Amino acid sequence: MKVAISAKGTELGSEVDPRFGRAAYIMIVDTESMAFEAVDNSANVNSFKGAGIQAATMVHDKGADVLMTGYCGPKAFQTLEAAGVKVVSDVGGTVAEAVELLKADKVEYTDAANADAHW
Amino acid sequence: MSMTDKAFDAIVMQLQEQVFDDARQAYGEKGFERWRNPRFNGPLEDADADASGGVLGGCGDTINIYLKFNGERVAKASYTTDGCGSSALCGSFTAELAHGKNPEELLELTPEDVLNTIGTFPSEETHCATLAISALQEALNNYMISVVDRERSR
Numbered sequence: 191m192k193v194a195i196s197a198k199g200t201e202l203g204s205e206v207d208p209r210f211g212r213a214a215y216i217m218i219v220d221t222e223s224m225a226f227e228a229v230d231n232s233a234n235v236n237s238f239k240g241a242g243i244q245a246a247t248m249v250h251d252k253g254a255d256v257l258m259t260g261y262c263g264p265k266a267f268q269t270l271e272a273a274g275v276k277v278v279s280d281v282g283g284t285v286a287e288a289v290e291l292l293k294a295d296k297v298e299y300t301d302a303a304n305a306d307a308h309w
Numbered sequence: 310m311s312m313t314d315k316a317f318d319a320i321v322m323q324l325q326e327q328v329f330d331d332a333r334q335a336y337g338e339k340g341f342e343r344w345r346n347p348r349f350n351g352p353l354e355d356a357d358a359d360a361s362g363g364v365l366g367g368c369g370d371t372i373n374i375y376l377k378f379n380g381e382r383v384a385k386a387s388y389t390t391d392g393c394g395s396s397a398l399c400g401s402f403t404a405e406l407a408h409g410k411n412p413e414e415l416l417e418l419t420p421e422d423v424l425n426t427i428g429t430f431p432s433e434e435t436h437c438a439t440l441a442i443s444a445l446q447e448a449l450n451n452y453m454i455s456v457v458d459r460e461r462s463r
Contacts, residue, residue, distance in 0.1 A: 209369075212391065235391055240328035247321055265324050272320040 191221045193292055194254035194275075195285050196245075200228035202286040208260025211241030217285050218252045221293055226285075227252075242266030249275055258288045258297070261305035279304045336398060337429030344394050349387040349404035353377055356385075358452035363389070366440035370396045374404060374444040376452055381411045388441070395434040399441035402426045407445060415449050418442060 196213035197204045202224070207213035212235045219226040229252070234244045242262070246269035249257055257270055258281045270277055278297045281288050291297050333341040352359075353375035363373035370392025377385040386407040388400030402423050407415060420438035424430050430438075 212393070214391075240325055243321060243324050243328065250317070265328055268324055269321055272317055 191256070192252070192254045193219050193221055193256045193258060193289060194249040194252065195219060195257075195281070195288050196231075196259040197228070197285050202226060202289070203284050205284055206258070206260065206281050206288055208282075210257070210259040210262050210266055211243075211245045213245070213259070216245060216249065216252075218249075218254055219285065219289050221289055224289070240265055243269050246270045246273065246275070249273070256292060256299075258292065262300070262303050263305045264303040267303040332394065335429070335431050336394075336427065340398055340427045340429055343401055343427075344398055347397050347401050349401050350389070350397070351387055352389055353385055353387045356387075358448050358455060360444040360447035361451060364440060364444040364447055366392075366396075366436060366443075368392070368436060368440075370437070370440065372396055372400050372437075372440050372444045374400070374407070374441070374448045376407065376445075376448050378452065383407045383410050383415070388444070392437070393434075395431065395437040396440065398427060398430075399423055399437040400444070403438075403441040403445050412449060412453060415445065418445065 195217045196207040196210050197215045197217045198207045200215055213231050216229045216231050217226055218229060231245060234241050242265045246266045250273035254275060256276045256278060258278045260281060262277055262279050267277060276299045279300045332344055336344055355377055356375040357378050359375045360373050363371040365371045370390060372388060372390045375387045376383055386404040388404045390396045390400050406418055406422060406426060420442045423438040423441060424435060
């Protein structure tokens with residue numbers, strides 16, 4: 191399974207970025223092999239057209255099944271829901287720790303956005 | 310996932326339109342146009358000073374302001390931010406207001422000046438204007454320090 195995790199850096203040891211749309215990087219991690227790709231999200235940070243939607247579309251395009259992040263706004267959540275990507279919010283710690291939680295099935299999938307709309 | 314790519318794209322398009330409608334409502338026509346086409350965005354290569362890499366606001370956003378002087382007055386100004394659209398708007402209009410001003414006039418600029426220039430702005434986001442002006446004052450402070458240092462070393 192592939193999981194997308196908003197991150198402040200490009201390593202498995204990097205901290206989870208609580209922001210989704212404006213995260214520095216989105217890590218795409220294969221939970222079986224732990225192979226990962228760090229997608230630079232900086233273009234999105236200055237996209238000025240709905241960073242959450244753009245980031246959510248990218249997560250879908252990368253084939254992730256789950257998104258783990260801190261805060262997920264309503265537009266991003268709707269986009270992910272439409273794409274069939276499950277969302278875990280209020281995630282902290284490192285990217286590797288987040289993956290471990292997911293693998294151990296110690297996560298709760300959210301059924302709503304946990305942040306206000308923010309452009 | 311059972312949804313087709315076409316249906317997904319349609320939903321994304323629809324959400325995108327909603328974001329534009331919301332932003333137009335929040336920032337007014339003038340602010341919305343600037344949000345879509347942010348002027349003065351990006352670092353100035355030949356800046357005389359910036360806000361020491363940026364000022365971090367309580368909301369977690371950082372705004373930086375770059376100043377390039379020609380004689381006593383600002384010839385060029387720009388902003389960068391890792392923050393939301395509101396921070397970007399305030400950075401952009403702060404950079405615009407800085408143009409043509411001398412240090413004394415820059416010191417007089419307030420967050421209210423920025424908000425008045427934008428016109429329409431969400432009341433819960435006005436701290437972004439305060440942050441942008443703090444970055445401007447920090448950049449100005451750094452510029453003044455560099456001027457004093459230069460004069461001393463003469």
